[in-house]
Structure formats: C-alpha cells, structure tokens
Amino acid sequence: MKKETPEYLSDIIELLLDAVCVVDAKGCLLFTNPAFETIFGYTLEEAIGRNMLDFVYPEDRAKTINAINQIVINNQQPRFENRWVRKDGRIVHVLWSVYWSEEKQVRVAIAYDITEQKNLEQKLIYMAGHDPLTDLPNRSFLISELEESLSVANTISTIIAVLFIDIDGFKQVNDFHGHAAGDKLLKTVAKRLRHQLKKEDSVGRLGGDEFVVILNSISNKQDVVEIVDLLRQEICKPLEYNNEFLSYSPSIGAVLFPEHYGDAEYLIQCADKAMYNAKNSGGNRVIFYHSGIKLPSVK
Known part of the structure; x- marks a missing residue:
C-alpha cells in the first residue's frame, strides 16, 4: 500500500532556509519555496516557468549543463557548485544537492548558499x-x-x-x-x-x-x-x-x-x-x- 505524504512536510519545506526547486526535463522551474526569493531575489511568480539556466552565471552554464547530464543520464555527481546571478545583480555561490526522478521526469534540487564561505576562501587565498x-x-x-x-x-x-x-x-x-x-x-x-x-x-x-x-x-x-x-x-x-x-x-x-x-x-x-x-x-x-x-x- 502506497504511503501518503504527510501534510506537514509542505510546511517544513516552506520553513527551510535553503532553496528548494523542482525543475522539469526541459529545465523549467515548476516549484520554489520562500527561501528561493531570500537567496536569489526572485519571487515565486517571477521564477516559475523560466528556464533555470536563465539565472546561472553565464560562465558557469556549460559546466552546469554537464553536471545535470551526469545526474540525469548517468546518475552521477548528485552534488555540484555553480554561481547564480541575483535579481539585484550580485553573484551567489551555490552548492546543489540534486535528485532526478525518472518516474516523474523532474529534478528536485536543494540550493545551499555558500557565498560567504567562498568569499572567505578567496580572501585567504589573496592574503596568502x-x-x-x-x-x-x-x-x-x-x-x-x-x-x-x-x-x-x-x-x-x-x-x-x-x-x-x-x-x-x-x-x-x-x-x-x-x-x-x-x-x-x-x-x-x-x-x-x-x-x-x-x-x-x-x-x-x-x-x-x-x-x-x-x-x-x-x-x-x-x-x-x-x-x-x-x-x-x-x-x-x-x-x-x-x-x-x-x-x-x-x-x-x-x-x-x-x-x-x-x-x-x-x-x-x-x-x-x-x-x-x-x-x-x-x-x-x-x-x-x-x-x-x-x-x-x-x-
């Protein structure tokens, strides 16, 4: 017997500090939680229906496509890093944890904002x-x-x-x-x-x-x-x-x-x-x- 998803899980997703995204096979955003707007600056209405590559820093698009192909086709590298461009133009460094559902033909991804960590690393490298x-x-x-x-x-x-x-x-x-x-x-x-x-x-x-x-x-x-x-x-x-x-x-x-x-x-x-x-x-x-x-x- 198939278990029903508890209703409270949707409330938990709403409360998460990390962005949760659901993307279809063509790369279009189907769902985001409130943290998505906090991290990237785009509201739900501005994000839904757009291709996620539109938000990716241009120089990182090729490696992002490659990482997605590895996840979808080869079921490899469930985690990868890239940069997104916030609505206000600032660069956000993101660590993604991604799951591909063959049955539903969607990617479920969680975005961890690691910008502060990356900036600290770059500062230490510069100082050295x-x-x-x-x-x-x-x-x-x-x-x-x-x-x-x-x-x-x-x-x-x-x-x-x-x-x-x-x-x-x-x-x-x-x-x-x-x-x-x-x-x-x-x-x-x-x-x-x-x-x-x-x-x-x-x-x-x-x-x-x-x-x-x-x-x-x-x-x-x-x-x-x-x-x-x-x-x-x-x-x-x-x-x-x-x-x-x-x-x-x-x-x-x-x-x-x-x-x-x-x-x-x-x-x-x-x-x-x-x-x-x-x-x-x-x-x-x-x-x-x-x-x-x-x-x-x-x-």
Missing part, C-alpha cells in the same frame, strides 16, 4: 599571495606569475625583462623619520610602480625595500631602457612626510629573457646581481645583467 603593507604580490605569487610569463614567452617566442629595484636611502628614512615614514615610502613606491606599468606587466614586493617588475610588453632592450627611465622618474617624485621631503632613489638591475635563459628564481637572481652593480656604481640608475657581473663581497 600578497604583501599586507603594499598590497602587491609577494615573492611566492610573483614567482608563479613569472613562471607563467616564461611559459608563454617560450611558446610564442617573445621577450621578457625582469627588473630588481632597491630603494637607496630607505634605511636612513626609517632611522631618521621613523618606521611610519618608511612604510609610507614603500606604499608610495608600490603605488607609483603600478601607475606606470601596463596591465600585462607585473610588480611585486620581495620584502624590505626590494621590488621586482616583470615586463611582458617589450620588443627589445631599448623598450626596457625607456620604461625603466619612466619608472625611475616616477619613483623619484617628491614625497613629503611631516613637512619634510624624504630623500631616496632607486637602484635597478635588469635581465632579458631569452637572452639569459633560466627559470624564475634564476632570472630574479640575475636581476638582483645587476642591481647591486648599479648600487655600487652610485645608484639611481639601471644596469643590465651580463655573465661578468658578480655580487659584491661582504665585508
């Missing part, structure tokens, strides 16, 4: 790859970016320049004006570097007063010379702190790839050596790496 003071990529993230640039350059035979920048006078700024002045100097240099670089280029902070720039948009050595000159002028613009102008200037080392062939760590080391040569030559200038450059002896 960025310097908290300047908001620039840190060494780890920068190495990854450079390795990716080298991979592309190897594939399409382009030139990359790596610049190693050290701020001469940074220690004196810290010693005579305090660490707050030093922090302001570093944040200002970071901002000025980002302002001058093209969107396809990258800049990161290795630590202390050391920055690395990756130039992906160059054709020859002269391009690097011109860009470095602009960067040097930008960095050296006056910077005032407590009614005094801070005194500092950059020493810059540069290395070209594939003229000097190697991985990200090797190229940064080469640019670092060239920077020390620039510093020992009086600073506020750029030196290109060549195999004859050596690190200065430590006394």
Whole structure:
C-alpha cells in the first residue's frame, strides 16, 4: 500500500532556509519555496516557468549543463557548485544537492548558499599571495606569475625583462623619520610602480625595500631602457612626510629573457646581481645583467 505524504512536510519545506526547486526535463522551474526569493531575489511568480539556466552565471552554464547530464543520464555527481546571478545583480555561490526522478521526469534540487564561505576562501587565498603593507604580490605569487610569463614567452617566442629595484636611502628614512615614514615610502613606491606599468606587466614586493617588475610588453632592450627611465622618474617624485621631503632613489638591475635563459628564481637572481652593480656604481640608475657581473663581497 502506497504511503501518503504527510501534510506537514509542505510546511517544513516552506520553513527551510535553503532553496528548494523542482525543475522539469526541459529545465523549467515548476516549484520554489520562500527561501528561493531570500537567496536569489526572485519571487515565486517571477521564477516559475523560466528556464533555470536563465539565472546561472553565464560562465558557469556549460559546466552546469554537464553536471545535470551526469545526474540525469548517468546518475552521477548528485552534488555540484555553480554561481547564480541575483535579481539585484550580485553573484551567489551555490552548492546543489540534486535528485532526478525518472518516474516523474523532474529534478528536485536543494540550493545551499555558500557565498560567504567562498568569499572567505578567496580572501585567504589573496592574503596568502600578497604583501599586507603594499598590497602587491609577494615573492611566492610573483614567482608563479613569472613562471607563467616564461611559459608563454617560450611558446610564442617573445621577450621578457625582469627588473630588481632597491630603494637607496630607505634605511636612513626609517632611522631618521621613523618606521611610519618608511612604510609610507614603500606604499608610495608600490603605488607609483603600478601607475606606470601596463596591465600585462607585473610588480611585486620581495620584502624590505626590494621590488621586482616583470615586463611582458617589450620588443627589445631599448623598450626596457625607456620604461625603466619612466619608472625611475616616477619613483623619484617628491614625497613629503611631516613637512619634510624624504630623500631616496632607486637602484635597478635588469635581465632579458631569452637572452639569459633560466627559470624564475634564476632570472630574479640575475636581476638582483645587476642591481647591486648599479648600487655600487652610485645608484639611481639601471644596469643590465651580463655573465661578468658578480655580487659584491661582504665585508
């Protein structure tokens, strides 16, 4: 004997904080509970009859269709994640738990709003790859970016320049004006570097007063010379702190790839050596790496 569904179950569905949806074989919404409007912003009248793909974030539609096919055809992957667009335009990250009824030819799905969790994950990932003071990529993230640039350059035979920048006078700024002045100097240099670089280029902070720039948009050595000159002028613009102008200037080392062939760590080391040569030559200038450059002896 077939059991009747208790009437109180419909009341429970109405009270759920997660959205419940029933979708037909063509993907049209047949039923939603009140939580659907809370999560996605659409009323029952606005949602019923519309294809659920209309609400899916465009870039996630293909993977959503694939997940649905796996559930309906192969009876696999009853859970998957995608993004929906709320009525107000905000993006909602959703974890779906889905059941396909072959007999009734409908999908019953429960939507868990995981937006807050996803945002926290993205924030932690961002923090792990960025310097908290300047908001620039840190060494780890920068190495990854450079390795990716080298991979592309190897594939399409382009030139990359790596610049190693050290701020001469940074220690004196810290010693005579305090660490707050030093922090302001570093944040200002970071901002000025980002302002001058093209969107396809990258800049990161290795630590202390050391920055690395990756130039992906160059054709020859002269391009690097011109860009470095602009960067040097930008960095050296006056910077005032407590009614005094801070005194500092950059020493810059540069290395070209594939003229000097190697991985990200090797190229940064080469640019670092060239920077020390620039510093020992009086600073506020750029030196290109060549195999004859050596690190200065430590006394």
